Amino acid sequence: MTEYNDKQLEILKAAEILFASEGFDGTSIRSIAKAAKVNIAMISYYFGSKEKMLEALIIYRTSDMRMQLDIISKEDLTPSEKVDRLIDLYISRINKNKCMYQILHFELSTKKRIMDMKAFTDVKRQNMEAFTKIINEGQEQGIFRKDVNINLIPPTIMGTLVHFQMNRPFFEAHLGISTDEAYENYIENELTIHIKQTIKALLVHEN
Structure with missing residues (x-):
């Protein structure tokens, strides 16, 4: 199973809720950062892009x-x-x-x-x-x-x-x-x- 630290997990779980309620296209990196209480730079550092974050979320939930x-x-x-x-x-x-x-x-x-x-x-x-x-x-x-x-x-x-x-x-x-x-x-x-x-x-x- 892919290992994520606590901050990465907070970001993924915030993204999951927003993707499900607002849709992938309707969710911004800024809104994910706000929900996870982190800055945008941290999301970019950990995941690189919104698409990569979605891929990480899928692997995390199924691995x-x-x-x-x-x-x-x-x-x-x-x-x-x-x-x-x-x-x-x-x-x-x-x-x-x-x-x-x-x-x-x-x-x-x-x-x-x-x-x-x-x-x-x-x-x-x-x-x-x-x-x-x-x-x-x-x-x-x-x-x-x-x-x-x-x-x-x-x-x-x-x-x-x-x-x-x-x-x-x-x-x-x-x-x-x-x-x-x-x-x-x-x-x-x-x-x-x-x-x-x-x-x-x-x-x-x-x-």
């Missing part, structure tokens, strides 16, 4: 996923239990870092600027390798099907959660959810259970 996946893979759990832990990890991280995912989705979908995403791609590749290792373990034990498209499992998990989040007003009205606490509880319970059932249905042999 420790591999470590978490490795921990799960080494735990004394059945493959099915490890998949449950994987899903819990994906959901908790996306929910915790929803601002960053909102920014990332916008930047990758609009392609308005050229960003050096090699470091981010490398992190995603490493995460997929760790994820694949866990699924392979279940396949070797005859628990999971051999014909599973492993590459599509993470986007199936994330896509369901992101769709729920992006349509929050509809689901709040439809489900009678009236508070932030109730909304988060629904994600942690009903939605998580649904995603686990969906992934298990894809992985496990039909009876």
Whole structure:
């Protein structure tokens, strides 16, 4: 994981909030400096540009996923239990870092600027390798099907959660959810259970 000092982290977290609320183009270096209580020169010294700051933010928020996946893979759990832990990890991280995912989705979908995403791609590749290792373990034990498209499992998990989040007003009205606490509880319970059932249905042999 890339190491940042306390001041760099303050700048990145301030930038994250502003990028998510004001948009990348609508956020100035000056406003980030003000929110982080630093001078503009310090931001230039640490990150060089707003684009480089965005790249650093993305790497910071995604780079420790591999470590978490490795921990799960080494735990004394059945493959099915490890998949449950994987899903819990994906959901908790996306929910915790929803601002960053909102920014990332916008930047990758609009392609308005050229960003050096090699470091981010490398992190995603490493995460997929760790994820694949866990699924392979279940396949070797005859628990999971051999014909599973492993590459599509993470986007199936994330896509369901992101769709729920992006349509929050509809689901709040439809489900009678009236508070932030109730909304988060629904994600942690009903939605998580649904995603686990969906992934298990894809992985496990039909009876």
